[in-house]
Amino acid sequence: MKPDQIKNREYRMEQAQRNRMTKKYTYEDLLEIIRTLRGENGCPWDKVQTHESLKPCMMEEAAELLASIRIYDQTGNPENMCEELGDVLLQVVMHAQIASEEGLFTMEDVIDTVSRKMVRRHPHVFGTGNADTPEEVLTNWEEIKKEEKKDKSWISSPLREIPQELPALTRAAKVLKKIDKYYESGNTYEQDVEALKQSAEALVACRPETYGKELEQIMADMLLRLSDIARITKISQEQILTDRIEDLIEQYEKPELRNRM
16 A cells, blocks of 8 residues: 555544544434444444343443432532433343344334333323322323233233342332232231331341241341331332441441551
8 A cells, every 4th residue: 555545544544533523423323333233244242142141231231320310419410320321221222123133123113112101101291181290190100001001911910010120128118019009908017016026036036057047037027027117108228228338338438447458
């Protein structure tokens, strides 16, 4: 290659790089980028991903989005939240692209489905329904949702529709809430507290060297009772435990203590 050809090639490469840095990408560009990454000449990693292999990625990105909201609340800087929303969207588009390749559905189908759901579940906005308060909106939402699920063959029962993949404490509160709604009245606050006292006494009677099914059962019962109290009092167990863990970290990682390490 002649010197002037090399120079022209380098110029074109630099120009292309500048264009990429200044270009404002669109939603359609993102779809095409993912198709390219999954294509014949795409990325070796992206090409072999499946719905199953991407599950940990979605969980991690969702957690990082929640962290970015906390960071925004603390700093007022939305930059990280914008980035993490993009990462969650990337996972959605990747799953939709894989599904398209498998002949299941497309990203357009995903958008159409969620759009129809939003219109259907907001009759007070897009139809003739009435809902003047957030509470009325939620009541209508649940009723419409209940009707929609009548024809869903994969939903075997009200309790089984609560995903196993939820954090256990969150799932416990949801299961207990639905038991109270569909099957029998839940325990009272006083009943749960009394049961906790009895479990605590049983815990005292155990010995550390007797770790096993008995101890596991006692601890599980205590966690369920605490979950029921969370249901009754409408307290988020995940959030209060997260906050308490943060307090613990602050307690042990004060600057003066870190300097001793």
